Amino acid sequence: MARIVMKFGGTSVSNTDRIKNVACLVKAEVDLGNEVAVVVSAMSGTTDQLVVWTNAVAQMKGSSREYDVVVASGEQITVGLLALALQNLGVKAKSWLAWQIPFYTDCVHGNARIVRIDTSIIRKDFGEGKVAVVAGFQGIAPNKSITTLGRGGSDTSAVALAVSLEADRCDIYTDVEGVYTTDPHFITKARKIDFVAHEEMLELASQGAKVLHTRAVAVAALHGLPIQVLSSLDKKPGTSIVEEGELVEKQVVTAIAYSTDEAKVTLIGLTDCPGVVGTIFEALADADINVDMIVQSVSQSGNFVDLTFTVSSSNINLVCNVLNVLKKDLGYIDIVYNTMVCKISVVGVGMRSEPGVAKIMFRTLAECGINIQLISTSEIRISVLISSGYLKLALQALHTAYGLDANCKFIKSNN
């Protein structure tokens, strides 16, 4: 007997037939003698519609208490319907909203963080052979207001619940077969990955792979919780996300992620004295702007430096406003920016022990005639910023160069 948390996304519960299908998948786990908690999202499209309505009634930016009240309603429908569908199959089941469990969060509406989950009700229901059907995405703040965890937050709900329940694993059902070596909608040679390490998945999710919410992977990594990513619509095995030590073969490069939501900003002719760079990034952080890649280079004149960094392209106007305010204090010569850039990241835990990964990347891109504008690295990742026009060419070439194409194996480290 195992204790598992199953999570179903919006496309898996998009209509009543699919909800009945989900009930069958849950029943199969119950019939194996497992204790099961199920976390569900809203029907696909519902949350989008609710967001449209909130924008229609009020010219507001961002989230608020009332925004969360509206957008949290979609999950209430699906938990009730799934509990009914399970009861109809003879499975004992009960729905739970965040305030009933409760799922305690902080007060940050629209992007709340889970503080603690009281699992006593669900454990009691397990004792009575009941399936707990839990609303994802939502929480309850200390002042009893409804909160939401941000788009994609149901993944985090599921993983956090699995950790709190000391579950054996968390199965994330979605509309794709698992995690791919790169985006299969874009690169036809992409392959499904059987096993991936938590750390690799964390890099992939944070570098643009959309299959899992980054925060969900971070929580799973922190607690060593095994995750399976698999399709609710067919019965193929999916991708297992496991601790690095459990990987039998460590790929040097496991997968390639990309992001097109990038803008490169350069401050030209910045005075080269201590504290200047700190002032800039402090001001950007205060405006809630995430800065990603950062490079400082000495200007031709000698006494000045050029500072280049990347931000989300949707933030570019805000960034320019913040920097313009600082211009008098900082005394830089000019700001230039470019939003026609994209970031490609190759990720693999084998990189730690295998030199030459960067060399392959630079040679491959050079052979394609692609100029690298910025580089950043972690222990298991190399990211480059290139011109958007070369995205597909670069992905295809790198996918081949690192041996990720279907029916092809490349560098492996020893176990």
Add this chain to the structure above:
Amino acid sequence: MARIVMKFGGTSVSNTDRIKNVACLVKAEVDLGNEVAVVVSAMSGTTDQLVVWTNAVAQMKGSSREYDVVVASGEQITVGLLALALQNLGVKAKSWLAWQIPFYTDCVHGNARIVRIDTSIIRKDFGEGKVAVVAGFQGIAPNKSITTLGRGGSDTSAVALAVSLEADRCDIYTDVEGVYTTDPHFITKARKIDFVAHEEMLELASQGAKVLHTRAVAVAALHGLPIQVLSSLDKKPGTSIVEEGELVEKQVVTAIAYSTDEAKVTLIGLTDCPGVVGTIFEALADADINVDMIVQSVSQSGNFVDLTFTVSSSNINLVCNVLNVLKKDLGYIDIVYNTMVCKISVVGVGMRSEPGVAKIMFRTLAECGINIQLISTSEIRISVLISSGYLKLALQALHTAYGLDANCKFIKSNN
């Protein structure tokens, strides 16, 4: 300054433009210096859709804990959107779900009764100049499950909240201009009524008038709460429901209600001994069947009686099943029933002091050649059961006979 509860039905909040319109109506009351709590229904059509989904995932009859979880979600959307729309107009507003207030009910899912409303949060918000936007239709059971009050239950939510808040009045906004002398969609000469007594409204609602939930009127009558019924879509004055003592002129007949959901059942040749009739109605009550008009008449043979009563036509099969089970014990000869009947009720508090109301009814119907099958009365109501085919003819003739046609006044009692 007054303290008022405003209630908006599904058609008044059916899209974001209408919700913005409702926000303007609420702001107008706030600008007058009033303390305002608003009760809203789900967008029209939403609850129907949710019920369809519950039926699609499970072959179940009636309501359950999970049914209530699903159908209570519609009000969560409209309270959040209305609070946002009010904030957008510069009005301080906060949404409240039943569990947050709380709105305590019993455990009867799908048809719960309000036990107590804790108004402390709303009174505190009034003190801070805030409008409380409250989800109608829903409640919370002692075991913290979500309950619903039955279709049309938002009227009851609003009236119960108004009583608990010791409000000066409750304004029920709907898609018609008020309460009419009879159904204006059916009888073109129907007129809007300016004033109606609680007791009259209670008789009208329970005899088929659909403008207000019967339980809402009963609660208002019990506590002497003034109600206004008016349109959210135009600015005409509506109908005031007040205590009988406040009526300046008491109509002998204020309005005529009708119901087509009627079936007449006759048990022929029932043994005439004590306890038999009690056994029958006890069995029907145990099967949750409401019996309305009842007549017992001596059979031609002398030792037997015929028992006739009416039930909702949707219950007719269930009634026959219950009676068939009893046949051996009761020894009646036959059951006959007829669903091609309708009930017409004339209502007016002036009836108490004015004889001759029944005479007009019987004469008018006789002149139309309409046979009366059953009669029942209260102090302020006369109801007759007639063949369905004569419904419109009877309504038109009675509307004229009692002086209810537009631009026409008939019998008035002294003040």
